[in-house]
Amino acid sequence: MxxxxxxxxxxxxxxxxxxxxxxxxxxxxxxxxxxxxxxxxxxxxxxxxxxxxxxxxxxxxxxxxxxxxxxxxxxxxxxxxxxxxxxxxxxxxxxxxxxxxxxxxxxxxxxxxxxxxxxxxxxxxxxxxxxxxxxxxxxxxxxxxxxxxxxxxxxxxxxxxxxxxxxxxxxxxxxxxxxxxxxxxxxxxxxxxxxxxxxxxxxxxxxxxxxxxxxxxxxxxxxxxxxxxxxxxxxxxxxxxxxxxxxxxxxxxxxxxxxxxxxxxxxxxxxxxxxxxxxxxxxxxxxxxxxxxxxxxxxxxxxxxxxxxxFAKPAILACLFAFWLLSGLIGLTVGLQDAIAILTAAGMDARLAAGAVIGGSLVDIALALLLIWRPTAARALQGMMLVTAGYLLAAALLRPDMWLDPMGPLLKSIPAAFLALAALATLDER
Structure with a gap:
């Protein structure tokens, strides 16, 4: 039949x-x-x-x-x-x-x-x-x-x-x-x-x-x-x-x-x-x-x-959303001048440094917003891993001394990238 x-x-x-x-x-x-x-x-x-x-x-x-x-x-x-x-x-x-x-x-x-x-x-x-x-x-x-x-x-x-x-x-x-x-x-x-x-x-x-x-x-x-x-x-x-x-x-x-x-x-x-x-x-x-x-x-x-x-899955997604959104907002506001100073100390032109910081912050905010829209969540998680890799590579070239910073800003980005990987692996609903 x-x-x-x-x-x-x-x-x-x-x-x-x-x-x-x-x-x-x-x-x-x-x-x-x-x-x-x-x-x-x-x-x-x-x-x-x-x-x-x-x-x-x-x-x-x-x-x-x-x-x-x-x-x-x-x-x-x-x-x-x-x-x-x-x-x-x-x-x-x-x-x-x-x-x-x-x-x-x-x-x-x-x-x-x-x-x-x-x-x-x-x-x-x-x-x-x-x-x-x-x-x-x-x-x-x-x-x-x-x-x-x-x-x-x-x-x-x-x-x-x-x-x-x-x-x-x-x-x-x-x-x-x-x-x-x-x-x-x-x-x-x-x-x-x-x-x-x-x-x-x-x-x-x-x-x-x-x-x-x-x-x-x-x-x-x-x-x-x-x-x-x-x-x-x-x-x-x-x-x-x-x-x-x-x-x-x-x-x-x-x-x-x-x-x-x-x-x-x-x-x-x-x-x-x-x-x-x-x-x-x-x-x-x-x-x-x-x-x-x-x-x-x-x-x-x-x-x-x-x-x-x-229940860990929605908690991970919420944590990633907050991390990337706040990272972008802080980069555009209270952390803007400090971030620019880090790049200019490495020899980058001030205008180029400002553009890099502002552009990176907007990318962070965009990834956070893409994450909360279910049809684009997978792409956002992939983007988070790629952007993190890009940040770490740029830091290694421009400010390798930051890897030894006692606050560990670069080292802490690695677990965040693997958190995005874990979220991507569990994203399917059926």
Whole structure:
């Protein structure tokens, strides 16, 4: 069967794609940015399309020859990169119309457990509207509502849980008593595969969760044990601090950083993640428990590295931003004359020295500003390493005596460059 998978390189989509390909289906992956996806998943045929903007005609072209569609695309919160209404509702409406036009009857749509009336988030409202839209469609649709999806790969909310589990000294949590039901990514992929069978149920919405509901504190504690780390006390964070962190994360989202600590995620945690465990039997599926999922994917050193560096990564980026921004501002203000004097003492013309100091300070500020804009962060980190190397080389030629300065201004630049290297190495989100 030729199957089009939308959002095929996301956390859920990647496991669905792997399962369907292993089952012998001809799989077509669809996403906004497929260059890296082609390298990661060479067995799939890849086509570029954005659910938020693609027209019905665009989708008809993508669906040519397809017999089924699996929609794994979604977003958590509005941002410059994501428009919930466009992705969850309008995009799905155009996709459904294209399925009708292209003669594709089977549409499997991934929603979320707990979606329903009375939940205040835009995520919930748009997911609920999408489900209502499909219910009016003449297609042979099926809606799957997974709980908290746990996978060997770390991304989004489960990545945050690993970071909390790896936090030193204590496990910080908010809404620690909220109840969460889980589903394994591989079990979810098996469910999707079952939805494509000729005798699969049609025009139904099914929750996919294990029956055991765990508190957030319990989830973090079990993850910490899975990582092989000693137990630590739970630190219940004040709600005010959690909301302040979410507000900062919301602001950073407008700079391209899609943190799982945004307001929508916080609200989802407050409400919990619950579903009807018996629904999985409709697909012949018995979801594994959270403990069974952990036992089936033993942690290694890479999981411990990830958990321990999860919160170190934003701290490193913030430190680099402050270092380069302040360096540039100081160079343009209180440190301007001193910096010029250092260069003129080496025999450089005063005007040339002033230009070098001012130009270097502006470069420092530019690198700091490029760092906080997510699309240019990698280039900024590379630039920081190159500029540091340039500074050190120039100093070695013009003022080699500064290497012996007791304050160590040149020596201290070397750790800063390696800090940029560490940030660059951990910059990928998935």
């Amino acid at each position: 030729r199957i089009v998978i939308i959002g095929a390189y996301g956390l859920i989509g990647s496991y669905v794609s792997a399962r369907l390909a292993a089952d012998g289906h001809r799989t077509v992956g669809v996403g906004r940015d497929v260059e890296a996806a082609r390298r990661r998943f060479p067995a799939l045929e890849w086509k570029r399309a954005d659910l938020a903007t693609a027209s019905v005609a665009d989708w008809v072209a993508v669906l040519a020859g397809a017999e089924a569609v699996v929609n794994c695309a979604g977003a958590l919160q509005d941002s410059p990169r994501d428009d919930l209404k466009a992705v969850h509702v309008e995009g799905l409406r155009r996709l459904a119309e294209a399925c009708e036009a292209a003669g594709v009857r089977r549409l499997v749509h991934i929603s979320a457990a707990g979606v329903g009336p009375g939940r205040s988030t835009a995520f919930n409202a748009t997911k609920l509207e999408a489900e209502a839209l499909l219910a009016r469609s003449p297609l042979d649709w099926i809606i799957l509502r997974p709980g908290l999806v746990f996978a060997p790969a770390a991304y989004g909310g489960t990545a945050l849980l690993r970071g909390l589990a790896g936090f030193p000294g204590a496990s910080p949590v908010v809404f620690g008593d909220s109840l969460v039901q889980t589903i394994g990514a591989e079990d979810l992929a098996v469910a999707v595969a079952s939805c494509l069978a000729p005798d699969a149920p049609r025009r139904v919405s099914l929750d996919l969760v294990h029956g055991e509901a765990l508190t957030l504190i319990d989830l973090v504690g079990r993850l910490r044990g899975w990582l092989g780390l000693r137990p630590v006390p739970t630190l219940r964070l004040p709600l005010l601090l959690a909301r302040a962190t979410a507000a900062v994360s919301d602001a950073l989202a407008w700079l391209g950083w899609r943190s799982p600590m945004r307001t929508a995620a916080l609200e989802q945690l407050r409400m919990g993640v619950r579903g009807q465990a018996e629904d999985a039997a409709r697909l012949g599926l018995v979801p594994r428990s959270f403990d069974a999922l952990l036992a089936a994917a033993p942690s290694g050193v890479q999981e411990r590295w990830f958990a321990r560096t999860y």
